[in-house]
């Protein structure tokens with residue numbers, strides 16, 4: 001196979017492909033089926049909102065796609081590689097190089113400057129200090145918090161903290177950003193600001209994003225909406241296709 | 245994966261974020277190490293200065309004292325039989341390998357010169373004493389064998405007695421002093437030796453002929469001890485044996501019966517003194533080591549609390565790509581840095597404490613550098629040992645549960 005063909009092959013690979021993905025939690029003698037067989041593909045450059053009632057398995061799905069956990073059954077291919085049964089270290093390495101996380105509760109280190117927070121993933125990835133600072137500044141600039149570099153989390157608004165967290169998710173040039181209810185703790189106005197940043201990242205930088213939300217207004221920013229119920233995908237709606 | 249300096253920085257950042265807690269956590273180690281340093285400084289300072297002062301007395305010196313020695317080496321019947329006479333000394337002086345002998349008759353008494361009086365130690369000795377102690381004169385001259393033969397009323401003063409009895413700076417040579425009411429003429433003064441390391445003032449002394457001491461003051465025919473100087477260090481052991489044989493003969497002690505005297509050389513006295521010092525040092529260092537371990541448990545306690553408190557933080561670190569082993573190393577580094585810093589601060593506190601003890605108690609001190617390095621290294625080990633369990637706990641967390649932790 002020619003090198004170009006390989007690259008084309010690689011690029012055309014979906015970022016995420018899951019087949020018959022199941023997750024069962026056992027609680028003593030009872031079992032909870034959180035994911036009951038999910039088949040889904042996410043291609044590079046997509047912006048997906050995952051919706052569904054509480055307990056439908058959204059967070060569980062995010063955790064498995066984010067390689068924080070392994071599925072009970074089924075297969076998960078990340079960027080073309082089967083990652084369904086990796087051990088903790090291998091998953092940590094992929095998270096370090098290829099994934100970015102944004103949380104509802106921001107999860108910034110307290111009493112630590114925004115800059116150091118943004119640098120954190122690069123420390124674990126072994127990026128040299130000077131390089132870390134340069135990249136951190138660059139990403140903070142993209143999400144509009146460069147001026148807050150020396151601020152500590154308790155000196156920033158919720159919206160500002162979430163932007164710093166987004167900058168942190170960008171520093172390793174991830175193939176996929178996962179955001180579980182990133183606007184859950186924000187007011188409507190600030191939520192809109194944060195969603196605009198996600199949209200810009202997706203539209204201008206081509207970054208693949210998957211986020212979970214309960215609010216249709218928030219989901220409306222995404223290009224594709226996937227709805228979960230009782231561990232199944234019950235609807236998969238691609239706006240770009242509808243528009244086309 | 246990640247470089248060590250990166251991990252080290254993370255650990256430092258985490259410690260700096262909790263300054264007060266870090267300080268309090270260190271406190272146990274600080275106190276432990278400071279205790280070790282002060283203890284060792286006092287112990288080894290005392291040991292070194294005992295050695296020095298014994299050497300300054302003349303390392304070839306052998307001392308014969310009255311009293312028996314039991315098989316365990318403890319002195320029994322001390323003071324009951326004062327059996328040594330000047331004649332014993334003269335006999336010893338004839339032995340090969342002996343360069344000089346001086347009897348010593350020690351009297352603690354008040355001396356008077358004009359309006360001034362002073363409590364001091366008067367020692368009756370032979371002229372050889374100044375050779376045995378290698379103690380030069382500051383003025384005048386030492387008394388002579390003739391003075392001994394005549395039981396002359398002449399005295400040689402140490403510098404402390406000079407300044408106590410003649411505070412206005414008169415020349416003491418030629419002046420008269422009263423020892424237990426008996427007038428003595430000062431014929432010379434000794435150079436100042438200063439304080440002995442045991443804290444006694446060596447210059448607080450008056451030397452008179454031993455015959456004068458016995459006939460005019462104590463009224464006894466025996467002496468407190470005989471000071472014997474061997475010609476060389478190698479002669480000490482043979483001379484000791486000869487002296488023992490000679491005195492057993494002279495005192496008519498049957499074979500197998502305990503001696504009524506004991507012969508000791510200063511090296512053995514020094515060894516005894518320093519081994520007592522070493523035992524004390526070990527005991528105290530043991531106590532200090534226990535406090536270090538208590539400090540280590542303190543670190544473990546705080547690290548456990550810290551791991552629980554920072555569960556979400558650990559979850560976050562894992563989600564952004566930290567491996568378990570990296571988290572383990574980070575927490576272990578935190579505990580170690582904490583303990584090692586405590587060690588360094590403890591050493592500084594120990595130096596200050598030692599300085600204060602030396603100044604207030606006028607105690608000789610010496611801080612062996614090996615102990616400083618050992619204390620810091622041991623603290624770091626304590627940190628690793630007691631930090632391991634909490635670090636293991638942190639590394640074993642599940643990232644999802646850790647992130648969800650309230």
Ligand SMILES: Nc1ncnc2c1ncn2[C@@H]1O[C@H](COP(=O)(O)OP(=O)(O)OP(=O)(O)O)[C@@H](O)[C@H]1O
Pocket residue numbers: 025026027032033034052053054055056057058059060061
């Ligand atoms: N660690 C766990 N142990 C046991 N059951 C779990 C665990 N995590 C999730 N579950 C269960 O799995 C199901 C799916 O949970 P999940 O958190 O994925 O739902 P969700 O769609 O994110 O809900 P919400 O909108 O409330 O966040 C629920 O029934 C939940 O109780």
Ligand SMILES: [Mg+2]
Pocket residue numbers: 058059060180
């Ligand atoms: Mg959820």
